[in-house]
Amino acid sequence: MYQKFIITQDGVLKFGKVYQHVDLLDWGEECPYGGGLWKKDEGRRAILLYGRSFAFGTPDFNQVRRIDWRGVGGTPSPLFFVPHWPNEDLLVPVYVM
Numbered sequence: 456m457y458q459k460f461i462i463t464q465d466g467v468l469k470f471g472k473v474y475q476h477v478d479l480l481d482w483g484e485e486c487p488y489g490g491g492l493w494k495k496d497e498g499r500r501a502i503l504l505y506g507r508s509f510a511f512g513t514p515d516f517n518q519v520r521r522i523d524w525r526g527v528g529g530t531p532s533p534l535f536f537v538p539h540w541p542n543e544d545l546l547v548p549v550y551v552m
Contacts, residue, residue: 460504460526461511462488468519468534470526476508479526489514493527501533504549505540516549 456472463469464485471479476490490508495501507513516536524531535546 458493459490459508460493460514461486461490461508462514462516462518464488466518466520468522470502470523472526476510486511488518495527495532499533499535501535502527503535503537503543503546505537519549522550 456474458470459473459476459479460468460470461476461479463480464487466488469479470493473479476486479490480486486508489512491504491506491514493502493504496503504514514536522531522534531550533551534549536549537543537546539545
């Protein structure tokens, strides 16, 4: 299982531990806004988002309207995109509390 995320057609950012990004979709959902991988960064007390989904493409965070926190334990955390993973020098804020 891998820590993956997607952005659905309704703008919902969903997290989970799955083999494939498609496993995060509910019946009738689509993923036109991409996805990637995530990891918790305990030092920063944040969740880092990186990479892209081979099936759905690069994430478009401008389309996020709501965040479903259940896949990361149910507790909101700051979210940062790491565009040059594994280099974490540049963090782009996605959601800041």
